[in-house]
Amino acid sequence: MQGETDGEGRGAAGPAGTRRDWPVWKLAVLLYVFAATAVAINLFMLGLLGQWVGFPALSPRQVLMLSVPLGLPAAWAAGLWVRHLLDEAEG
Secondary structure (H helix, E strand, C coil): CCCCECCCCCECECHHHCECCCCHHHHHHHHHHHHHHHHHHHHHHHHHHHHHHCCCCCCHHHHHHHHHHHHHHHHHHHHHHHHHHHHHHHC
């Protein structure tokens, strides 16, 4: 029913006891590929800007290797953002 919440202020359980909302970690797992790709693009562009200042260029392989671990906090932040949007949409 609408308006019901669990102990954490989230939506009530749906049919057969399933949750209607998505926890942040599931959203982060789903968004990881997109977040890591965005990190890789930004790192590559940062490497290009670094050349202008005098730093050595980052190869695409280096950028991809750096984007794998750096994509985790970016995916978590994206998951928090999407969870906030879903909570806001539910009212």
